Amino acid sequence: xxxxxxxxxxxxxxxxxxxxxxxxxxxxxxxxxxxxxxxxxxxxxxxxxxxxxxxxxxxxxxxxxxxxxxxxxxxxxxxxxxxxxxxxxxxxxxxxxxxxxxxxxxxxxxxxxxxxxxxxxxxxxxxxxxxxxxxxxxxxxxxxxxxxxxxxxxxxxxxxxxxxxxxxxxxxxxxxxxxxxxxxxxxxxxxxxxxxxxxxxxxxxxxxxxxxxxxxxxxxxxxxxxxxxxxxxxxxxxxxxxx
Ligand SMILES: Nc1nc2c(ncn2[C@@H]2O[C@H](COP(=O)(O)OP(=O)(O)OP(=O)(O)O)[C@@H](O)[C@H]2O)c(=O)[nH]1
Ligand SMILES: [Mg+2]
Numbered sequence: 287x288x289x290x291x292x293x294x295x296x297x298x299x300x301x302x303x304x305x306x307x308x309x310x311x312x313x314x315x316x317x318x319x320x321x322x323x324x325x326x327x328x329x330x331x332x333x334x335x336x337x338x339x340x341x342x343x344x345x346x347x348x349x350x351x352x353x354x355x356x357x358x359x360x361x362x363x364x365x366x367x368x369x370x371x372x373x374x375x376x377x378x379x380x381x382x383x384x385x386x387x388x389x390x391x392x393x394x395x396x397x398x399x400x401x402x403x404x405x406x407x408x409x410x411x412x413x414x415x416x417x418x419x420x421x422x423x424x425x426x427x428x429x430x431x432x433x434x435x436x437x438x439x440x441x442x443x444x445x446x447x448x449x450x451x452x453x454x455x456x457x458x459x460x461x462x463x464x465x466x467x468x469x470x471x472x473x474x475x476x477x478x479x480x481x482x483x484x485x486x487x488x489x490x491x492x493x494x495x496x497x498x499x500x501x502x503x504x505x506x507x508x509x510x511x512x513x514x515x516x517x518x519x520x521x522x523x524x525x526x527x528x529x
Pocket of ligand 1: 358359360361362363364365366368379380381382383387388410411412413476477478479480505506507508
């Protein structure tokens, strides 16, 4: 009996191995998104709007305070990553034109897990987009700076860095600013699907040196589960920070 089954079992094993390698079974691995839900709670353009929001209590009258913010240059993939975390295509607005997110957006994270403490994911406007007017860039940079500095509930700053690019001056400035205000960092390399494995590894170790030993998580935020990378690892890191 075993002799009859053996070739079939080997064939099935080989087939599974091939599918797994080609990413077809990746959806089975990248499945933490289904354990958490993301809901847009507010969109803010000014510090006054932000301050008013932080005074509010939610519908259950239970105050959610803890926040993790996503920051990075325009077009680095902040909003796409939020969609990938949610397992949805259109929760956050994505565009190939830089400067799409011109506001601070709060997404509430909930889970049915017992004792889970809800928190906010905060999508910040991108910085460094040269084609916006100087006044606009200054306004956003002031808004981001003031938000980072004045938000006591901010537990970590996810810094999104493009896997394809050498470290950029604006990224280094943001990291340095976060350090001066003692804000813990969660570094993420985006668009990893656009880099070879060799480039990914090189970029990771380059950033690891800059970040005093903290290794960035490799991410890809494609539309289908098979095109995503690092989403579970990112969920785990955020849950660890927030719980
Ligand atoms: N190949 C690839 N493209 C990506 C990935 N993430 C984002 N993109 C593309 O990059 C472009 C910008 O993505 P967004 O998510 O809007 O970037 P953003 O950082 O939110 O941009 P701003 O709102 O302008 O600050 C879009 O065309 C996305 O489809 C990724 O992981 N892989
Ligand atoms: Mg955006």
